[in-house]
Amino acid sequence: MRRMRGQLTRDRFGLGWRAELAAGILTHLDRIDVVEIIAEDHFRAGRTGLRALRALAMQVPVLLHGVSLGLASTVAVDDARLDRMARLVEATGAEAWSEHLAFVRGGGIEIGHLAAPPRSEASAAGAVANLRRATERVGSAPLLENIATLVDPPASTLDEADWTARIVDDGDAKLLLDLHNLYANAVNFGEEPLALLRRFPLERVRAVHLSGGVWIEGPRKARRLLDDHLHDVPAEVLALLRALGAAAPQPLTVILERDGRYPPMARLLEQLDAARQALGEGRAMARP
Amino acid sequence: MSSPRLEAFLARLYADEHARHAFLSNPHSSAAAAGLDADEVAALVAVDRDGLIMAARSFEAKRRGHRRHRLMRWSGLPGSPISKIIARGRLFMRRR
Numbered sequence: 001m002r003r004m005r006g007q008l009t010r011d012r013f014g015l016g017w018r019a020e021l022a023a024g025i026l027t028h029l030d031r032i033d034v035v036e037i038i039a040e041d042h043f044r045a046g047r048t049g050l051r052a053l054r055a056l057a058m059q060v061p062v063l064l065h066g067v068s069l070g071l072a073s074t075v076a077v078d079d080a081r082l083d084r085m086a087r088l089v090e091a092t093g094a095e096a097w098s099e100h101l102a103f104v105r106g107g108g109i110e111i112g113h114l115a116a117p118p119r120s121e122a123s124a125a126g127a128v129a130n131l132r133r134a135t136e137r138v139g140s141a142p143l144l145e146n147i148a149t150l151v152d153p154p155a156s157t158l159d160e161a162d163w164t165a166r167i168v169d170d171g172d173a174k175l176l177l178d179l180h181n182l183y184a185n186a187v188n189f190g191e192e193p194l195a196l197l198r199r200f201p202l203e204r205v206r207a208v209h210l211s212g213g214v215w216i217e218g219p220r221k222a223r224r225l226l227d228d229h230l231h232d233v234p235a236e237v238l239a240l241l242r243a244l245g246a247a248a249p250q251p252l253t254v255i256l257e258r259d260g261r262y263p264p265m266a267r268l269l270e271q272l273d274a275a276r277q278a279l280g281e282g283r284a285m286a287r288p
Numbered sequence: 289m290s291s292p293r294l295e296a297f298l299a300r301l302y303a304d305e306h307a308r309h310a311f312l313s314n315p316h317s318s319a320a321a322a323g324l325d326a327d328e329v330a331a332l333v334a335v336d337r338d339g340l341i342m343a344a345r346s347f348e349a350k351r352r353g354h355r356r357h358r359l360m361r362w363s364g365l366p367g368s369p370i371s372k373i374i375a376r377g378r379l380f381m382r383r384r
Contacts, residue, residue, distance in 0.1 A: 107296025112351035151339030
């Protein structure tokens with residue numbers, strides 16, 4: 001694995017690698033510093049597939065992003081899944097990997113997506129144990145990402161910021177801070193987004209996710225913001241990036257995530273430029 | 289609070305419509321029947337019901353998306369069962 005993470009000296013901006021965006025990304029590498037690949041899409045890749053990923057990583061720094069390990073659980077993470085991640089990290093030369101603070105299965109049932117566990121001392125301890133297990137098995141520690149949730153996780157005894165801080169402190173971990181997830185949780189559960197941001201352990205943030213979402217309606221006219229990765233990054237999330245830039249002096253890697261309804265590449269590049277500008281403004285605010 | 293048993297119960301609520309319906313009809317007995325402790329049962333009785341339903345719908349949509357994605361990848365592989373069926377169908381149409 002390349003050791004660029006510890007040597008990072010400047011902010012970087014990139015895109016989530018998707019087949020639909022591949023050609024656009026490759027023709028605009030002058031404006032894209034880094035790409036993030038969904039690891040599970042390549043867990044079963046053969047030698048040719050791995051060579052292709054390696055070739056990509058020779059052109060642009062690659063980060064691997066896991067979505068299925070289920071680290072935030074009182075159940076031990078599966079060694080076979082960790083071994084697949086280790087193989088991919090090794091084979092691609094990715095400079096880092098990340099996974100969510102989520103549980104994704106229980107009692108043999110696959111939820112199908114990232115779910116927020118009860119935020120408690122027990123799930124925090126389980127996440128730390130899984131983080132250590134993953135670090136040992138894969139050979140490097142994952143960045144840990146906060147998730148969005150539509151349901152206030154039942155049986156929680158800690159709020160999101162305290163629970164996250166407990167895990168990253170006890171596990172000596174670094175964060176991949178998803179600002180749209182943070183924004184969605186804040187507006188869905190009655191918190192002020194900027195205040196919630198400031199309660200996160202910002203000194204541990206190394207990477208940032210940006211995306212968009214949509215308001216959906218549920219029973220009894222309840223409205224919640226769904227983080228769907230199908231919409232542009234809203235101004236409120238760029239404002240959080242600006243605030244993060246002012247509060248966290250360390251270099252950050254900012255990734256724009258888009259999972260469908262793909263706009264022209266020019267529009268995605270405009271959003272990357274907007275992110276550059278927002279983070280730059282935050283940096284300027286922090287200067288004496 | 290949080291335990292493998294509670295996570296399993298939540299996973300079932302999120303992924304199984306019948307289990308969710310039974311729970312929403314009678315949260316206390318449903319949670320108690322799963323062997324959860326008194327604190328966990330109390331927490332589930334007070335669950336964010338709107339959020340639970342919206343989250344479950346969102347997870348179902350994600351699972352449908354995954355299935356479609358897997359099917360498209362599988363069917364797109366040369367020599368896969370679906371591609372063979374499609375090829376046979378085309379051959380049959382040409383013979384007619």
